[in-house]
Amino acid sequence: MTVLAWLRGPAPRSAGSTRLLAAQLSLLDSNVGVTLRTSVLAAWLTVAAFLYALNDTSVALWAVAVTLMCGVGVWCHRRLPRPELPGAEGTAEHYRRVMSGICLGLGGAWGMLPLLFIDAARPASMHIVVGVMAGLSSAGLLVFAPVWRLAQLFWLSCMLPMVVALLRWQDPVMTSLGLGGMLYLVAMALFARHTGLAVRRALALRLDNDDLVVQLREQTQQAQLARDLAEGAQQTAEEANRAKTLFLASASHDLRQPLHAAGLFLGSLARSGLEARQAMLLEHAQASNTAASEMLNTLLDFSKVGAGMIEPQPHSFALQPLFHKLERELAPWAADKGLVLRMRDTVATPFADQGMVELILRNLLLNAIRYTERGGVLLACRQRGGRAVIEVWDTGIGIPSESHQTIFHAFQQLGNPQRDRRNGLGLGLAIVQGLAKAMGVSVELVSRPGRGTVFRVSLPQGLRPSLAPERLPASAQALRGLRVLLIDDDESVRLAMSDLMGVWGVQCEVVASADAALQCLSRFVPDVVLADYRLRSAETGLQAVAAVRERLGMRVPAALVTGDTAVERLHDAQAQGLALLHKPVPADLLQSLLRDLAVAKGEVSGV
Numbered sequence: 001m002t003v004l005a006w007l008r009g010p011a012p013r014s015a016g017s018t019r020l021l022a023a024q025l026s027l028l029d030s031n032v033g034v035t036l037r038t039s040v041l042a043a044w045l046t047v048a049a050f051l052y053a054l055n056d057t058s059v060a061l062w063a064v065a066v067t068l069m070c071g072v073g074v075w076c077h078r079r080l081p082r083p084e085l086p087g088a089e090g091t092a093e094h095y096r097r098v099m100s101g102i103c104l105g106l107g108g109a110w111g112m113l114p115l116l117f118i119d120a121a122r123p124a125s126m127h128i129v130v131g132v133m134a135g136l137s138s139a140g141l142l143v144f145a146p147v148w149r150l151a152q153l154f155w156l157s158c159m160l161p162m163v164v165a166l167l168r169w170q171d172p173v174m175t176s177l178g179l180g181g182m183l184y185l186v187a188m189a190l191f192a193r194h195t196g197l198a199v200r201r202a203l204a205l206r207l208d209n210d211d212l213v214v215q216l217r218e219q220t221q222q223a224q225l226a227r228d229l230a231e232g233a234q235q236t237a238e239e240a241n242r243a244k245t246l247f248l249a250s251a252s253h254d255l256r257q258p259l260h261a262a263g264l265f266l267g268s269l270a271r272s273g274l275e276a277r278q279a280m281l282l283e284h285a286q287a288s289n290t291a292a293s294e295m296l297n298t299l300l301d302f303s304k305v306g307a308g309m310i311e312p313q314p315h316s317f318a319l320q321p322l323f324h325k326l327e328r329e330l331a332p333w334a335a336d337k338g339l340v341l342r343m344r345d346t347v348a349t350p351f352a353d354q355g356m357v358e359l360i361l362r363n364l365l366l367n368a369i370r371y372t373e374r375g376g377v378l379l380a381c382r383q384r385g386g387r388a389v390i391e392v393w394d395t396g397i398g399i400p401s402e403s404h405q406t407i408f409h410a411f412q413q414l415g416n417p418q419r420d421r422r423n424g425l426g427l428g429l430a431i432v433q434g435l436a437k438a439m440g441v442s443v444e445l446v447s448r449p450g451r452g453t454v455f456r457v458s459l460p461q462g463l464r465p466s467l468a469p470e471r472l473p474a475s476a477q478a479l480r481g482l483r484v485l486l487i488d489d490d491e492s493v494r495l496a497m498s499d500l501m502g503v504w505g506v507q508c509e510v511v512a513s514a515d516a517a518l519q520c521l522s523r524f525v526p527d528v529v530l531a532d533y534r535l536r537s538a539e540t541g542l543q544a545v546a547a548v549r550e551r552l553g554m555r556v557p558a559a560l561v562t563g564d565t566a567v568e569r570l571h572d573a574q575a576q577g578l579a580l581l582h583k584p585v586p587a588d589l590l591q592s593l594l595r596d597l598a599v600a601k602g603e604v605s606g607v
Contacts, residue, residue, distance in 0.1 A: 316462030351462030
């Protein structure tokens with residue numbers, strides 16, 4: 001390092017150098033005014049010392065010059081813009097240039113004192129000047145130390161003239177003092193330099209801390225903003241989900257009403273004498289009605305799963321009867337497509353929610369049959385490591401590996417670009433995934449495009465239940481003479497239900513409101529009450545059933561038959577001990593419901 005570089009001091013860092021300079025000048029700024037005023041006081045004290053010791057008043061002219069210099073410095077300092085930390089680069093640089101002039105002028109004014117008034121013939125003058133200059137230089141270096149270049153200007157302009165003034169006299173004492181003054185200057189320069197470095201490091205650290213505080217504040221604000229956005233997005237998603245659920249419930253209710261009535265009319269028509277062509281047309285009509293009903297049922301299942309309102313109630317159950325039930329239900333449909341639906345017998349007894357397992361397997365089987373054109377579908381169960389692994393195999397189109405995740409999303413379908421309604425809505429696998437997640441099990445998928453697919457659902461094993469014979473479906477003959485009170489505000493449903501009940505030999509009284517139901521109780525005491533959930537005038541089927549039970553003074557078996565798919569309806573029905581069916585209700589399911597309710601009443605014997 002050269003002497004010139006050492007005198008300049010360390011260069012400020014490129015990053016934030018302007019802010020660091022502004023911070024140094026700001027620290028210096030608070031002492032400039034006091035320093036200039038103190039300098040004036042020191043000058044006139046020097047005059048007093050010369051007058052007292054040497055009776056010399058010539059120093060007063062020098063003191064006037066110092067006073068004028070300090071006055072100009074104070075005037076300039078007052079008009080300078082303050083070098084605040086966030087100040088612009090021009091402000092800090094301008095302040096430094098003006099302060100450089102003040103330091104140079106002040107140091108030069110004091111430097112004239114030893115040049116003009118040290119006299120070897122008058123030792124007292126030497127003592128006064130050296131003492132004053134030593135104190136002044138020490139104070140000045142400390143004041144200007146925060147800005148090293150300003151300290152250099154003051155130090156050189158003030159102390160070098162004194163060293164020159166001492167050395168110019170060919171006197172041993174003066175020469176010794178001059179050499180001592182040089183050593184003193186070097187020592188003070190080192191001290192001032194290290195002090196300046198310490199101040200600069202402290203200021204740099206403070207600025208870094210300020211930056212960290214600002215960054216932390218910004219990050220906190222950004223995190224809060226992100227949190228607010230996330231909460232807003234979550235709230236929007238929840239509102240959208242509630243709106244979707246309400247829409248599905250309302251739309252499906254309005255659609256289920258005519259479908260329910262149409263199904264009942266078709267059921268009645270099927271039991272009348274029809275010609276061959278009429279029977280064929282009726283079969284097509286029933287198939288279309290069934291397809292529409294299945295779509296609405298799928299929407300209902302999906303809305304329940306999406307709302308997270310299905311709570312599993314696990315228990316041990318035999319898997320084989322469920323396999324037989326699914327085979328009886330789906331084998332005819334597979335046969336119509338030229339497929340073979342096979343079930344392997346099993347003795348597995350999983351511990352799970354039987355209804356949810358049935359819904360999972362039905363959706364997997366329906367999906368397999370829909371997307372298989374040749375070959376067949378197999379339902380089997382393997383027992384591995386204390387678990388029952390249920391597998392659904394098919395020889396269908398297969399699923400590409402890149403679609404193994406997205407296929408479980410809602411409304412995702414492969415191989416159905418025409419959106420053929422016979423291939424469903426694309427909700428089956430989404431329902432499967434949701435139900436499996438609710439039960440805490442996983443669904444595995446292995447597939448080879450063009451060869452087929454296998455889905456695996458692994459369930460924990462349970463205790464083998466006692467085997468009981470399956471109850472045979474009720475026949476219409478068992479319902480003959482049953483008295484049913486139907487409460488529904490839809491005229492078409494009342495007509496269709498009344499006609500179908502007549503075919504079964506059921507005595508059916510149909511009314512449109514709770515008040516009408518209460519009025520008919522004087523002439524018709526029902527064994528079973530069926531009520532729609534939504535009635536006119538803001539009435540509900542729950543209120544109507546409660547009113548009938550209160551009037552009769554007994555808990556008449558009752559059920560709600562509604563097109564409202566909201567999950568709350570299920571909770572309301574369960575709270576009142578009512579069965580719940582969603583429109584459209586197939587005739588055989590309605591017949592089975594009536595038989596179960598009649599058993600509860602005790603009207604059917606032999607059960």
